[in-house]
Every structure is written in C-alpha cells, then in structure tokens.
Amino acid sequence: MNCPNCGNPMEDGILETESLVSGVKWRKEVTYLSRIGIGGERIYESNMWGIVHIKAERCPNCRLIIHKY
Numbered sequence: 001m002n003c004p005n006c007g008n009p010m011e012d013g014i015l016e017t018e019s020l021v022s023g024v025k026w027r028k029e030v031t032y033l034s035r036i037g038i039g040g041e042r043i044y045e046s047n048m049w050g051i052v053h054i055k056a057e058r059c060p061n062c063r064l065i066i067h068k069y
C-alpha cells in the first residue's frame with residue numbers, strides 16, 4: 001500500500017501496547033468513565049501477558065499509521 005498523503009510505499013509492522021484488562025477500545029471522546037476504563041467498543045483483546053499486537057502499515061515520513069480491523 002502507498003501512503004495516501006505522500007504516495008511513498010508504506011511499511012508493514014506491528015503496533016504494540018500494554019493493556020492488562022481492557023484491550024484496545026474505540027471511543028468517540030474521552031469521558032469521566034473512560035478515564036477508569038469503563039465503556040467503549042472493544043477492538044482487540046490483550047494476550048495473557050497484557051500485550052496487544054495490531055497489524056498496521058505506516059509512513060515514517062508523514063508519521064501516519066493505517067490499520068484495518
């Protein structure tokens with residue numbers, strides 16, 4: 001895939017984060033309850049060590065990461 005911003009080839013990789021309990025969620029905004037992890041739409045669960053791995057492509061020139069779930 002080429003970067004939609006600059007047109008250069010994007011590199012494949014893994015976006016990694018730690019989230020022991022909730023995994024990765026999607027929200028439209030930060031609320032009081034979201035600060036303590038309540039609510040949101042779960043996109044990915046974490047593994048048994050609390051790590052989430054997400055396949056993605058990035059353009060380091062534009063600092064753009066694209067990921068499809």
Ligand SMILES: [Zn+2]
Binds near residue numbers: 003004005008062063
């Ligand atoms: Zn780019």
